[in-house]
Amino acid sequence: MISKIWPKVLILIVAVTTLGAGRVKVRVWDHHIHDKPYRIKMFKKFNREHPDVKIEYTSLGSGMMVQMLNLAFKTGDPPEVFKPQGELTLIKLMDLGWIVPLDDIAPDPATFKAWKARFPAELKPFVEGLNMFNGKVYSFPVGAPLYGNLLFYNKKLFREAGIVDENGEPTPPTTWSEFREYAKRITQAGKGRYYGVALMAKQPGAAFDMSLLSTLAKASGYYHSSRFPNNLKTGRFDYSSPILRKAIQLWIDIKNDGSILPGYASMDDETARIAFAMNRAGMIFGGFWVVAGFLAINPNCDFDVALPPVMDGVKRVHPWRDIGGGGSYVVAKPCKHPDAVWKVIDFLSSYEFREGWVKYGGGISFYPQINKPENFPHPTLAKIAQWSQKYLRLGPIIRPEARRVADYMEPVHPDIGNTILGIFLGKVGFEALDDLERRMNAAFDRAMEKARKDGLHITREDFIFPDFDITKNEDYVPQKR
Structure with missing residues (x-):
């Protein structure tokens, strides 16, 4: 049934973008939900100010986005500007020949050089093999490196459960045992009206990444990656870690305590956020994007953010950032109206658009001068920006060519x-x-073999960093091998 609906949806989108005459219409597709109202407002502003260009904006859920993009390219009518999503990574899109370099749509070399100069050079905005290929730029960064997923807690429910300090201020859990105990106390105080924690188990990949792999386990010293081997000593996937297994057992214990908001098996990200914002759950894991969602659902929601709790008795481990680069929107091939498309790209990456995005609560900008505490609509976003700047460290960097093995996986x-x-x-x-x-590991071995047959120079050594110590919260400087 869904496969029959998608072509009709695509036809509708195409029909909408071809209505009228006298101005070039540029279709922009992305998967933004949390800041969709802001984008709609800004695109309307762009359309008022550009009588020769009109943006037609479509926001799709991440799963449908991949399907719709595949279908659009198959029918030869893709959106002019879109965001890579899921299996359609930037590298995969380039290999398929579906996107064009931004160099080729800029009005002239001088304009393109000036556009590149707006991005802070010290943050390495353009990196060969990440968002540049053969010296050509295919995308651009919009958000700053972020701390990652964190624990959000409902201050109102913490107060009602008596989880406060001597000044009556709510105190978030710092250890796994506190996390379980606080969830139990909140549930007991709620008496069926609210529970300790919300879990969106309908989306297990996202649910257990946000609530376990990238938070509880990662903060305690476990490294996870779904694209590359996570054991940096052997260059292989390894799920034998006691930290991982104990983190899973922690969630089982919390479930058995009855501290998880009922209905979690059918709860997705959006319904979990609604439950938290409407004071039905005391805690929830998520990234910066949930803040705008909470406030849109309930402007009076009283919440704060904390670093993920760590396993009792271990030292906190902070996440690491990549070397640079970063991607967002790309331009589909062929680009029939480069002048109009360039105006859209220029607008999406403009200081005006990015500053408004930060003030709306969309995220943290790649332009550091925008990330002032007074620009964030909620204190939690200012905290996340501060933690990202203070704690992120440079981690092991897999060669850009070796990263391409993920597209063969x-x-x-x-x-x-x-x-x-x-x-x-x-x-x-x-x-x-x-x-x-x-x-x-079997799938990864097959992927490496396929990549090598295509001429890529990839070995197991590309994924081994024997001298890296995840527990050291400092920039990683590899020893010469």
Whole structure:
């Protein structure tokens, strides 16, 4: 049924973008939900100020975005400007020949040089193999490197549960045992009106990445990657870590305590955010994007943000950032109206658009001068910006060519999210992680072989960093090998 609907949706979108005459219409597709109202407002402003160009904006859910893009390119009518999504990575789109360099649509070299100069050079905005290929720029960064997923807590419910300091201020959990205990206390105080924590198990990949892999486990010293081997000593996927397994057991214990908001099996990201914003859950994990969502749902929601709790007795581990680069919108090939498309790209990357985005609560800008505390609509965003600047460190960097192996990696089912969900629900045991490990490594071996046959120079050594210590919260400087 869905496959029958998608072509009709695409036809509708195409029909809308071809109405009228006298101005060039540039279709912009992305998967933005949390800041969609801001983008709609700004695109209307652009249209008022540009009588020769009109943006037709479409926001799609991430899953449908991939399907619609594949269909659009198959029918030969893709959106002029769009964001890479899912399996359609920037590198994959370039390899498919579906996008054009931004160099080729700029009015002239001088304009393009001036445009590149607006991005802070010290942050390495353009990196060969990441968003540049053969010296050509295909995309551009919009957001600053971020701390990652964090714990948001409802201050109103914490107060009602008595989880406060001597001044009556709510105190978030700092350890796993506190996290479980606080969830239990909030649930008891709620008496069925609210619960300790919200979990969006309908989307197991996102749910257990945000609430476990990139938070509870990562902060305690476990490294996870779904694209590249996560054991940096062996260059292989490894799910034997006691930290990972204990983090899963923690969630099982919290479930058995009855501290998770009921209905979690059918709860997605949006419904979980609504529940938290409407004071039905005391805690929820997420990234900076949830803030705008909370405020849109309930402007009076009283919440704060905290670093993820760590396993009892261990030192906190902070995440690391990449070397630079970064991607956002790209331009589809062929580009029939480069002048009009360039105006849209210039607007999307402008100081005006990015400053308004920060003030709306969309995120943290790649332009540091915008990220002032007074520009953020909520104190939590200022905190996240501060933590990102203070704690992020430079981690191991996989060569750009070696990164391309991820595009040869076939999907593995069940994946890590669904495997954890099965363990969480009691449908499978922890041995399922051992099976996943075997399947992931087999898939990665096949991917490397395919990549090498296509002429890529990739070896296991590209994914091994024997001298890296994840527990050291400092920039990684590799020793010569």
